[in-house]
Amino acid sequence: MMNHFFSQNLMSAPARIKALQTNAQCRLDKNEQSLDVDNYWKDKAIEALKESNWNRYPNADLSDIETNVAHYCGLDAGNIALSPGSASLITTLLNYLAINGKKIVITHPSYSLFEYHCNTYNIPFIPWMLNENLEFEIENLPALDAQSVLIITSPNNPTGNSIRREQLIEILQNNPETMVVIDGVYTEFANEDFTPLVKEYTNLMVLRSFSKAFPIAGLRLGYLCANEKLAGLVKKLMLPFSINAFTLCFAREVLFSPRFMAESKQKLKEIMAERERMKQAIQSMDPLRKLKVYNSDGNFLLLKVYNETDHSMLLHTLQQKGIQILNTSTFTLLKNTIRVSIGSPQENELFLNFLSTITLCEPTVKSTPNQRYFTLPRALGTNLEKTQLN
Ligand SMILES: Cc1ncc(COP(=O)(O)O)c(C=O)c1O
Numbered sequence: 001m002m003n004h005f006f007s008q009n010l011m012s013a014p015a016r017i018k019a020l021q022t023n024a025q026c027r028l029d030k031n032e033q034s035l036d037v038d039n040y041w042k043d044k045a046i047e048a049l050k051e052s053n054w055n056r057y058p059n060a061d062l063s064d065i066e067t068n069v070a071h072y073c074g075l076d077a078g079n080i081a082l083s084p085g086s087a088s089l090i091t092t093l094l095n096y097l098a099i100n101g102k103k104i105v106i107t108h109p110s111y112s113l114f115e116y117h118c119n120t121y122n123i124p125f126i127p128w129m130l131n132e133n134l135e136f137e138i139e140n141l142p143a144l145d146a147q148s149v150l151i152i153t154s155p156n157n158p159t160g161n162s163i164r165r166e167q168l169i170e171i172l173q174n175n176p177e178t179m180v181v182i183d184g185v186y187t188e189f190a191n192e193d194f195t196p197l198v199k200e201y202t203n204l205m206v207l208r209s210f211s212k213a214f215p216i217a218g219l220r221l222g223y224l225c226a227n228e229k230l231a232g233l234v235k236k237l238m239l240p241f242s243i244n245a246f247t248l249c250f251a252r253e254v255l256f257s258p259r260f261m262a263e264s265k266q267k268l269k270e271i272m273a274e275r276e277r278m279k280q281a282i283q284s285m286d287p288l289r290k291l292k293v294y295n296s297d298g299n300f301l302l303l304k305v306y307n308e309t310d311h312s313m314l315l316h317t318l319q320q321k322g323i324q325i326l327n328t329s330t331f332t333l334l335k336n337t338i339r340v341s342i343g344s345p346q347e348n349e350l351f352l353n354f355l356s357t358i359t360l361c362e363p364t365v366k367s368t369p370n371q372r373y374f375t376l377p378r379a380l381g382t383n384l385e386k387t388q389l390n
Pocket of ligand 1: 030031084086087088111153156157183185208209211217220221222
């Protein structure tokens with residue numbers, strides 16, 4: 001084995017994406033949409049795919065799609081650089097900036113790809129730590145200069161909160177030489193959209209995606225928004241033909257059709273309403289105050305379980321019942337937390353039912369003071385077994 005070619009960091013890194021748990025009936029761990037694209041739309045894209053030449057590389061002219069994307073986010077076609085998912089923009093930018101010796105500053109805790117990629121590629125970065133309430137705090141911001149790149153995930157994943165507009169403007173105005181990259185893939189679920197700021201600030205890039213606000217994570221389509229010059233430069237860094245023929249067919253035939261757009265926007269509203277319903281439901285089924293549920297501008301909720309044993313029990317229960325969530329406990333500041341995506345109302349209900357095994361369960365202290373025993377209310381236990389997904 002050519003071990004001397006690979007860093008210790010790379011060799012000891014766990015696989016980033018693990019295979020799906022076989023008994024998972026409910027996948028609430030990746031912030032995807034639960035409902036798939038309707039067959040009517042799939043057929044349209046497949047018909048177009050049949051007409052396309054699979055033996056050829058896709059046509060390099062994507063200006064029609066760029067124009068539609070620009071229209072969708074209020075910019076001009078020249079402001080857009082398309083990519084196979086925003087993740088590939090993240091890795092391309094990190095690699096380019098690191099090779100060129102830039103000082104990379106990343107909000108922390110934040111989307112795990114940043115840290116994972118920097119670790120496996122030996123890219124040094126400086127964390128911009130959130131405060132203990134998981135808020136962005138300018139006082140904690142490391143010093144920035146003309147060699148710095150500041151990467152801010154907002155809405156942040158997995159915390160769910162956003163940087164405040166005035167904080168972002170302050171950073172942009174006080175550091176006009178610093179490149180600021182906003183990872184804004186959850187923008188559609190938030191009240192604030194920072195994308196139009198790229199028209200005003202030449203030092204700002206915003207990364208966006210069709211994986212979250214649209215049910216097409218599997219098609220891998222993302223984009224960068226920046227002033228025309230910057231977008232043009234990033235395009236030169238992207239691999240040619242990396243957006244495949246099928247995704248291009250879908251983008252041309254379906255994605256921007258007024259009906260599909262309207263359906264997707266309606267779905268978005270439903271997910272946001274469901275997020276708030278879930279949040280309230282969690283709070284009201286927690287009379288013993290065992291949990292904290294954070295506000296979220298994303299399609300997910302972050303939950304803190306105050307007691308470590310309760311947290312382990314919850315993870316165990318959810319795994320047993322085939323409900324996949326993300327255990328976020330390994331993130332800095334996020335001990336005993338989980339992140340759960342907003343699924344269909346039925347999936348959410350199932351999750352709430354199992355969550356109540358923790359919140360409604362009175363801890364009873366038996367003879368050993370440090371050991372806690374839990375009793376599951378009988379009626380609840382019976383309900384749980386009855387709850388099923390179709
Ligand atoms: C904050 C954040 N950025 C980027 C991505 C990558 O999204 P995609 O590559 O599907 O556009 C994700 C995926 O979960 C994410 O949470």
